[in-house]
Amino acid sequence: MQHEMPTKPHTSTSAPIFVSSDIYKRTGFQGLHPLAISRIGAVEQFCRHLGWLGPDNYMTSSPAPKDILYRFHNRDYVDAIEQADKSGKISAETRERYNFGTMENPLFKGLFKRASTTIAGSIRAAEHALQGGIAFHPAGGTHHGRPDRASGFCYFNDPVFAILTLLNGGLSRIAYIDIDAHHGDGVEAAFTDRPDILTFSIHEEKRWPHSGTQTGCNKNNKCNAPVPRGLHDSEFNYLIDQALMPLLDKFKPEALVIVCGADALAGDPLSAMNLSNQALWSAVKKLSKQYSKTVVLGGGGYNPWTTVRCWAGLWGVLADKPMPKTLPPKLTQTLQGFSSDLVDEEDVLEEWLTQLHDNPQQSQPIRPQIKQIAAQLRAR
Numbered sequence: 119m120q121h122e123m124p125t126k127p128h129t130s131t132s133a134p135i136f137v138s139s140d141i142y143k144r145t146g147f148q149g150l151h152p153l154a155i156s157r158i159g160a161v162e163q164f165c166r167h168l169g170w171l172g173p174d175n176y177m178t179s180s181p182a183p184k185d186i187l188y189r190f191h192n193r194d195y196v197d198a199i200e201q202a203d204k205s206g207k208i209s210a211e212t213r214e215r216y217n218f219g220t221m222e223n224p225l226f227k228g229l230f231k232r233a234s235t236t237i238a239g240s241i242r243a244a245e246h247a248l249q250g251g252i253a254f255h256p257a258g259g260t261h262h263g264r265p266d267r268a269s270g271f272c273y274f275n276d277p278v279f280a281i282l283t284l285l286n287g288g289l290s291r292i293a294y295i296d297i298d299a300h301h302g303d304g305v306e307a308a309f310t311d312r313p314d315i316l317t318f319s320i321h322e323e324k325r326w327p328h329s330g331t332q333t334g335c336n337k338n339n340k341c342n343a344p345v346p347r348g349l350h351d352s353e354f355n356y357l358i359d360q361a362l363m364p365l366l367d368k369f370k371p372e373a374l375v376i377v378c379g380a381d382a383l384a385g386d387p388l389s390a391m392n393l394s395n396q397a398l399w400s401a402v403k404k405l406s407k408q409y410s411k412t413v414v415l416g417g418g419g420y421n422p423w424t425t426v427r428c429w430a431g432l433w434g435v436l437a438d439k440p441m442p443k444t445l446p447p448k449l450t451q452t453l454q455g456f457s458s459d460l461v462d463e464e465d466v467l468e469e470w471l472t473q474l475h476d477n478p479q480q481s482q483p484i485r486p487q488i489k490q491i492a493a494q495l496r497a498r
């Protein structure tokens with residue numbers, strides 16, 4: 119992918135960077151949509167308030183120009199989103215053809231600018247990774263987006279652009295790791311015929327988008343671990359250590375793109391997994407330590423309390439900041455001000471208001487199904 123950078127390149131080598139934009143200070147989705155909640159703006163507020171962000175490690179992205187979007191997305195689809203956003207209207211035919219302007223993927227004001235800013239952010243993150251550093255872009259992770267249609271709250275597919283940028287920078291073996299609760303179907307499909315791009319997705323079985331159901335890796339290095347409900351930290355850690363790490367040892371990627379959705383956390387209203395944020399942090403930290411060229415993206419996450427704390431803390435972990443035992447009153451106040459139509463007030467735990475980390479889980483037995491999944495992945 120040859121392209122002109124929409125933003126100026128970063129020259130530092132190894133210090134982790136946080137990529138964001140002022141556009142995320144407002145929510146894009148409105149009304150009853152599961153994403154009409156505080157996410158990226160609040161993550162940034164938390165990191166700033168904790169003194170974890172400054173001019174040295176913070177970068178913004180501008181919207182990616184259309185000729186860049188066309189490198190993965192169909193021209194007519196990109197143009198249709200731009201037009202609909204401009205006019206505020208969408209015809210039934212366009213809605214049907216491109217699957218947006220629906221309840222799932224609504225048309226909202228500023229959609230085109232927002233979605234293309236996210237693409238540029240992941241390109242920027244990958245350019246930093248090419249220089250040997252970790253880049254965190256929590257607004258990224260739109261892993262369901264297709265070349266010619268919206269899917270699962272995703273219009274464009276920024277992880278695909280991160281991977282294309284790494285390839286364009288001269289790398290030839292990339293691993294895409296998706297620990298969002300849902301199957302990373304859009305990214306897997308984008309590279310389905312490319313054994314040089316390994317994709318690995320852990321996701322809850324029998325859940326939308328109902329793909330990635332086959333445990334193991336196919337001949338093109340498309341690997342899936344559909345897991346039963348209630349996956350807990352001990353099982354997650356087991357899958358990372360007994361399946362993912364051995365696979366990566368064999369594949370020897372030159373860089374990683376990680377989608378760290380926060381919807382596999384306990385308390386998320388759109389999935390039934392049961393992880394603590396500490397399990398996600400330690401997995402991403404382990405991966406980024408071993409593979410220095412790493413892009414870390416966000417993804418799903420529909421409980422504002424668990425999502426914001428997870429991603430703010432993830433940045434602290436990636437940037438080697440000391441984790442506070444309790445949150446400063448101002449951030450507790452922010453958390454107290456959150457609301458969600460999908461989470462009952464009485465289900466909001468005290469720890470979601472007062473600390474960044476979830477309380478550690480007791481070690482629990484690994485279910486036989488999990489051991490079997492790991493064995494199948496290792497046996498490829």
Ligand SMILES: [Zn+2]
Nearest residue numbers: 298299300418
């Ligand atoms: Zn998800």
